[in-house]
Amino acid sequence: MAVVPSDIEPDEYPAPTGPEPDEYRRVLGHFPTGVTIVTALGPDGPVGLAVNSFTSVSLRPPLVGFFPAHTSGSWPVIRQAGGFCVNILGHHQESLARTFASPGTDRFRDVGMRPAPSTGAPVLLGAVAWLDCTIESITPAGDHDFALARVRAIAADSSRPPLVFHRGRYGTCD
Ligand SMILES: Cc1cc2nc3c(=O)[nH]c(=O)nc-3n(C[C@H](O)[C@H](O)[C@H](O)COP(=O)(O)O)c2cc1C
Known part of the structure; x- marks a missing residue:
């Protein structure tokens, strides 16, 4: 039997086929996340996309992941x-x-960058932290993949507040 919080009335309960995509997005948007740009160096130059499915996975060994x-x-x-x-x-x-969530633009045009030490992927100047990672495994996950990666090098600049994404809007938490 499904368990629902007593003070939140579900729109439909029990849901026979699961939530509709729009409702699913709306409800999941209540979970605030940070915002990352995942970059790599391809044969034709750098690539990158905005990602909020990034997560820390393991400390020993140091593993992280995201869902492309x-x-x-x-x-x-x-x-x-x-x-x-x-x-x-x-x-x-x-x-x-x-920019990195929009198609059809030269995403790297207005951003300074330098190569990450292990992979050579672009470190974007001004980021509050970066992690240089090598892919360990790729697992299908519905209409996404799960990319699990080992962390090879890291750095952070704690002087600036992070970008936060919540209910379709950008904000911060400091
Ligand atoms: C805040 C935010 C978070 C996103 N997170 C992801 C994500 O985790 N995985 C993903 O595949 N796309 C994510 N996207 C969408 C991609 O950034 C977007 O579709 C982008 O245009 C993909 O570029 P590409 O086709 O060059 O990979 C996110 C977009 C935004 C605005």
Whole structure:
């Protein structure tokens, strides 16, 4: 039997076929996340996309992961590269998040970058933290994949507040 919090009335209970996509997005949007840009160095130059499914997975060994959509154009390049850099954005980088979530633009045009030490993937200047990672495994996960990766190098700049995504809007938490 499904268990629901007593003070939240479900729109439909029990749901016979699961939530509709719009409702699913709306409800899941109540979970606040940080915003990252996952980059890699492909044969034709750098690629990257905005990602909020990034998560820490394991301490020993240090593992992280994210969920690229099967529709992602950057994911096959990242996968082929075998590694990526997770750039955790600051509140001052909202426009970067929008750029890397939009198709058909030169995403790297207005951002400074340097190669990450292990993979050579772009570290975006101004990010509040970055993690240089090599892919350990890829697991199908519905209409996404789960990319599990080992962390090879990290750094953080704690002086700036993070960018936060909540209910379809950008904000911060400091
Ligand atoms: C805040 C935010 C978080 C996102 N998180 C993800 C994610 O975790 N996985 C994903 O595949 N796409 C995610 N997207 C969507 C991609 O950034 C977007 O579809 C992008 O255009 C994909 O680029 P690509 O086709 O070059 O891979 C997110 C978008 C936004 C605005």
